[in-house]
Amino acid sequence: MSPPTPALRHQVIKIYKELLYLGRDYPQGYEFFKTRLHKAFASQKDLADEAKIRAGIKRAEFVKKEIEALYYLKRYRTLRQRYDKA
């Protein structure tokens, strides 16, 4: 991905791993999530500029927070539904 900057490479791999762990409970399934994530990361493989890579990592962090928020929302809705029904 970024041969000249091993530290950045590690960061990218780290966020990739974290996203993969998060994707286990993705509503549309892990497979769906995994292929999408892989595509998203692979499409950025030609980035050579350090600033651009950092921006990409920022974006990945943002997506991670979005997924977390999605899970919270999903839980909230499920609970809400159950309480409303009763």
Add this chain to the structure above:
Amino acid sequence: MFRTALLRSARQAICAAPRCQAPIARPVARSFLQSKQTPPAACFQAVRCYSAHAGLAKQEVEGRIMDLLKNFDKVTDTTKLNGEAHFHNDLGLDSLDTVEVVMAIEEEFSIEIPDKEADAIHSVKQAVDYILAQPDAH
């Protein structure tokens, strides 16, 4: 808790000792301070701890990693899959797939591979060697 177990085993060892060395007129009631140091070693060696390393055979590790790779959907050419296969050159996996494979290996053997070591695993052989070097791999 541990201390009482230690004392008890020491006492047992003392009781057992005179039976085999009967002719020696050694006083049975030695002070505990003395006896605590010597006999427990012999006593505890006989006990195998649950946490002891069970020992993984190389073939077993290799087989499990191969099975894992066989079920990995991006490995299309399973004929090239052998103990020496390189993830990138032989199996056609990119670096992201390698990360996924390493994650799967982590789960299979219930260990955690640090990022630096995970980055160095590029082939089946390297993975097997790494797992064999880990005492807590299952």
